[in-house]
Structure formats: structure tokens, C-alpha cells
Amino acid sequence: MTMTFVGADATARLAAMIKGIEEAEWTLQGHFVADITADAQQVSTGSDGGPVATLELSALTIEEW
Numbered sequence: 001m002t003m004t005f006v007g008a009d010a011t012a013r014l015a016a017m018i019k020g021i022e023e024a025e026w027t028l029q030g031h032f033v034a035d036i037t038a039d040a041q042q043v044s045t046g047s048d049g050g051p052v053a054t055l056e057l058s059a060l061t062i063e064e065w
Helices: 010-018
Strands: 002-006 031-045 051-063
Touching (some): 010 031, 010 051
Antiparallel strands (some): 002 051, 031 051
């Protein structure tokens, strides 16, 4: 999954998302989230000159029966 944060506080929101991500409770209908990790992050400049922060996540899910 890729998440994008845009705006003056994009970098701060990216950092807040990463902090404690593995301990967070995740809800995914019909699945159990067994593990989740932040794989990559990047901060760039958007077309308006403001920061754009991108976060790539990987999740191990198990289908509930």
C-alpha cells in the first residue's frame, strides 16, 4: 500500500504514521493483519512547491474463515 501526505505538515504526518505502526490495531474486513512494516519513505516537492511525503507499507494478512 502506498500512502501520500501533502501539505506543510506532510513530513510530520509521515513520521506520526510510522511511529508505532507495528503496534497499531488494523481493521481489514475478512482478514487478520498479522504484521505490517514501513518499507520505504520519500519526501519530495509538489507542483505547488510544498512537501509531498510518500510511505510504502507491506502487510501480511490472513483471511478469516
